[in-house]
Amino acid sequence: MKLYQEQLSQLFKNFVKNADVRNDVLKWIGDCLSENRGKSKKKVRRQNLCLFFSVGKNKEWSSHNPMTAYLYVSDGFLLNLNLVLLNLARPFAEPYSSKLLKIDPIYAICQNSHVHLKDLSKETPFIAREGEQTDEKNADLTFHFITEIFFMAHFCYSSSVQRMHRTLLKINEELSRVQQAYNAARANHEDATRLETAMEKGLSAFFNIKTVLNEPRLLELVNALMSSTCSWLGHIADAPEKESIEPIRQLPLKNKAPKELSFIPELIIENISDFLTFLGRFNVQLFESLPHVNEYVTLVLVFMGDASRLRNPHLRAQLAEAFEAIIPNKQHASGRTLNSSFAEMIFTTHPLIEHLPRVLLDVFVSIELTGQAVAFEQKFNYRRPMYEILEYLWKFDKHRQQVKILAEFAEEHIDDAEAPLFLRFINLLMNDANYLLDEALSHMARLRNNQEAMDRGEWAALPDQQRQELENTFRHTGQIARYTNIMGLKTLIILDMITHDIQSIFCNRAICERLASMLNYFLQHLVGPKRRNLKVRDLNEYQFEPPKLVAKVTDIYLNFAQREEFSIAVCNDGMYGEINFFCKRKKCF
Amino acid sequence: MTNPSSGGRAYEDTLIGSFLSKSCLPSVPGKPFLFFEKPKTMTERDVEIISGNMWQVICNKKKQLNELKESFRLANETLPRTIISII
Numbered sequence: 001m002k003l004y005q006e007q008l009s010q011l012f013k014n015f016v017k018n019a020d021v022r023n024d025v026l027k028w029i030g031d032c033l034s035e036n037r038g039k040s041k042k043k044v045r046r047q048n049l050c051l052f053f054s055v056g057k058n059k060e061w062s063s064h065n066p067m068t069a070y071l072y073v074s075d076g077f078l079l080n081l082n083l084v085l086l087n088l089a090r091p092f093a094e095p096y097s098s099k100l101l102k103i104d105p106i107y108a109i110c111q112n113s114h115v116h117l118k119d120l121s122k123e124t125p126f127i128a129r130e131g132e133q134t135d136e137k138n139a140d141l142t143f144h145f146i147t148e149i150f151f152m153a154h155f156c157y158s159s160s161v162q163r164m165h166r167t168l169l170k171i172n173e174e175l176s177r178v179q180q181a182y183n184a185a186r187a188n189h190e191d192a193t194r195l196e197t198a199m200e201k202g203l204s205a206f207f208n209i210k211t212v213l214n215e216p217r218l219l220e221l222v223n224a225l226m227s228s229t230c231s232w233l234g235h236i237a238d239a240p241e242k243e244s245i246e247p248i249r250q251l252p253l254k255n256k257a258p259k260e261l262s263f264i265p266e267l268i269i270e271n272i273s274d275f276l277t278f279l280g281r282f283n284v285q286l287f288e289s290l291p292h293v294n295e296y297v298t299l300v301l302v303f304m305g306d307a308s309r310l311r312n313p314h315l316r317a318q319l320a321e322a323f324e325a326i327i328p329n330k331q332h333a334s335g336r337t338l339n340s341s342f343a344e345m346i347f348t349t350h351p352l353i354e355h356l357p358r359v360l361l362d363v364f365v366s367i368e369l370t371g372q373a374v375a376f377e378q379k380f381n382y383r384r385p386m387y388e389i390l391e392y393l394w395k396f397d398k399h400r401q402q403v404k405i406l407a408e409f410a411e412e413h414i415d416d417a418e419a420p421l422f423l424r425f426i427n428l429l430m431n432d433a434n435y436l437l438d439e440a441l442s443h444m445a446r447l448r449n450n451q452e453a454m455d456r457g458e459w460a461a462l463p464d465q466q467r468q469e470l471e472n473t474f475r476h477t478g479q480i481a482r483y484t485n486i487m488g489l490k491t492l493i494i495l496d497m498i499t500h501d502i503q504s505i506f507c508n509r510a511i512c513e514r515l516a517s518m519l520n521y522f523l524q525h526l527v528g529p530k531r532r533n534l535k536v537r538d539l540n541e542y543q544f545e546p547p548k549l550v551a552k553v554t555d556i557y558l559n560f561a562q563r564e565e566f567s568i569a570v571c572n573d574g575m576y577g578e579i580n581f582f583c584k585r586k587k588c589f
Numbered sequence: 590m591t592n593p594s595s596g597g598r599a600y601e602d603t604l605i606g607s608f609l610s611k612s613c614l615p616s617v618p619g620k621p622f623l624f625f626e627k628p629k630t631m632t633e634r635d636v637e638i639i640s641g642n643m644w645q646v647i648c649n650k651k652k653q654l655n656e657l658k659e660s661f662r663l664a665n666e667t668l669p670r671t672i673i674s675i676i
Binding site for chain 1: 622643
């Protein structure tokens with residue numbers, strides 16, 4: 001495959017050497033990419049049909065979908081075209097190369113006849129444009145070959161590799177659903193055979209696509225483009241007027257966001273996040289030998305916490321997810337784990353890493369600010385990688401120290417009209433803990449009621465359809481319970497971790513009362529008389545771990561053992577007086 | 590070089606498109622994947638070996654493609670627009 005693709009790239013290189021032919025070739029590629037952009041659009045994906053699996057909701061199987069297949073070129077086609085473009089980009093795809101200065105951001109919004117990638121101007125930019133930039137759109141500019149290839153390579157990556165990565169994840173999800181259905185259907189031979197065949201086909205598709213995306217030459221070329229893009233984006237975000245590209249030496253960037261960022265399409269940063277996330281999931285060992293890791297880290301530090309340079313909070317949250325890929329000691333899809341010295345090296349020696357706590361808290365609170373745009377469940381999905389990063393950085397004195405500085409600043413400015421970052425952060429953390437644990441407890445109580453109804457034979461007496469509906473709802477409640485249990489415990493772990501080292505700001509009267517009331521409430525439910533409502537069969541299946549929850553709640557109490565304000569707040573809370581609860585709590589202490 | 594006017598898929602039917610279409614992945618819906626036929630019974634080592642084979646498989650087409658590349662190079666140098674427009 002590698003040699004074939006190299007030959008193919010050489011073929012295109014021969015084409016573009018001739019100035020007369022170059023224009024035609026670029027037009028062919030540009031039109032082809034624009035005509036096939038619909039393949040990667042979500043609207044089309046939702047209409048796709050899944051041929052391998054007859055269960056499940058995710059339908060991103062375009063290469064096997066008759067409708068999509070007749071409308072667009074195949075995955076293999078786009079992947080080969082991407083390789084050709086990555087090969088053409090290789091000579092300038094080097095971080096800090098002076099050739100990168102030839103990339104003109106205006107290309108992304110310009111609509112004159114010299115622009116071969118017509119649809120690029122339809123993409124959403126990093127930040128909103130101030131007014132209609134008619135001059136730039138219609139200017140009679142010509143663009144360097146490097147500019148065209150740079151944007152085409154990114155556009156094509158977004159339509160090919162990034163889309164196939166999403167497909168891979170959907171197959172993975174479907175496979176786990178089919179596996180569950182298979183386990184449940186073993187008694188029925190016919191169903192089991194059908195599901196087994198579906199599983200074989202799904203697994204085969206999974207391995208084929210995964211292998212194609214892990215092809216070493218492809219990864220090498222993508223890394224070259226993405227890491228050089230990181231250095232170029234840093235240059236544009238900082239000072240696009242400079243005549244050389246240099247590493248960023250100071251954060252946060254002081255100047256106003258350059259208008260060039262309002263030209264550059266979001267898909268570029270999506271591609272970078274996608275590449276890192278892909279490696280984190282399916283090729284984690286490559287990280288340790290990946291050249292230019294520092295460029296990715298710098299990109300994350302520049303954009304993740306800066307809404308003035310990257311407006312979309314989803315994308316900034318995706319950067320957190322991408323960054324999480326370098327955190328060691330967790331099971332990756334490939335079954336391998338990262339060498340912890342690799343992450344340690346980044347967390348201790350990267351020249352700008354001291355800014356990580358600040359940008360992390362910034363993106364954490366940004367997710368809340370997006371209101372309706374980010375669904376509640378999605379918000380917590382974004383938070384999960386942020387918790388992982390926070391937990392890991394807490395191992396390092398210098399990062400804990402940075403968080404303490406933020407906490408001290410917040411305490412000093414607690415009454416400011418604009419709430420300080422750390423204050424907003426702990427406020428949301430408590431909100432999350434409250435919401436998740438409350439939801440978890442009510443779902444567990446609902447599951448218990450359902451199980452009791454089943455045990456009494458009430459469901460068995462119902463008509464088939466009605467029973468089926470109740471069983472589906474029961475399964476769904478179980479999934480949500482599992483999710484809220486995991487996230488609820490995680491949020492408490494983070495709260496315990498922070499309050500272990502930082503108490504002062506939590507002893508502010510309003511915060512203290514909220515925290516004490518929340519802890520009392522959960523302790524009351526977990527060890528008081530109501531705990532019987534939570535007793536369900538298969539606690540492990542729902543990841544409901546009351547001992548761990550109680551341990552975390554009590555750890556948080558103990559973090560404030562020396563703080564009188566907190567003790568008063570705990571005692572003043574109405575729930576404290578319940579004698580049974582109090583006695584039981586004594587036991588658990 | 591004329592661009593097809595009948596939608597994205599039509600680019601596969603051009604000469605350049607036909608080269609780009611050669612892939613380990615199925616181009617037609619419902620067609621089986623070429624590798625990992627019985628994945629459930631495979632060990633991790635089997636997967637590694639097959640992955641390696643998959644990355645090598647299209648090497649066989651190298652010779653054929655070399656000849657084509659050479660003919661394009663000649664076309665590019667001697668009859669640029671006339672020949673290329675046929676593509």
